[in-house]
Amino acid sequence: MDRRNFLKTMSIAVSVVAVSPTFSKKAHANPDKFQQALMKITGGKTPTPSDKVQLKAPEIAENGAVVPIKVLVNLPVEQVKAIHVFAKDNPNPYVFSIYFTPQNGRAFISTRIKLAKTTVVHALAELNDGSFLEASQKVKVTIGGCG
């Protein structure tokens, strides 16, 4: 190998190495954000999937700007402290939290949220003993309604 070729290959290899970390960082920016948002609420605890948490969301949403969701926790309201909702692939994954007292009678929330694209919606129920229960559902978002 002559010197000219050697330099050429070296420069390509270096540039590939230099560029690749920035690429991978970009691709993983959102899951990191989701994990960070989750950490902020749970404080490092892992939520356990449970059928006690009922998340009702459409499987296909025509309009990502208005996606109706309902969350009901099938436990006495005295045991439930809060419900937290996350949309995994949103630019801002944390959507809302609602905190309950026994006066509520039932741990239930119905509202409308925005979804940037097809994503998984997570509903976390925070119990008074500090544990977390989770339910999640994938919602397909068709943009524009032409496809």
Add this chain to the structure above:
Amino acid sequence: MPRKALVKIKPRRYKKGDIVTVATVIMHPMETGMRKDKKTGKVIPAHYITDVEVYYAGEKVTYMKTTSGLSANPFIAFNIKVDKEAPLKIVWKDNTGDVTEKVVKIKFAQ
């Protein structure tokens, strides 16, 4: 500046001790701060509701922390156990310091 808000209690007639659904809607743009104005190309500043508080007979019974992830003109429905005839006050606060209050009276059917 108070915004237009609606509060509805379902069902319309209820007895003492019932669990009723309180449905609320407030007129609010809920700007995320990421959208651009199509004509000028400038970013529209974030403007969204951050807190919703519910008081029943002067006591805070439930509250909500919200972000711009809620749709425009947010609709929120939750449950309240009605055990006394008292005002139900709902307060919306947004990130510009705007506060809107709405009071409905809890009255049992005769």
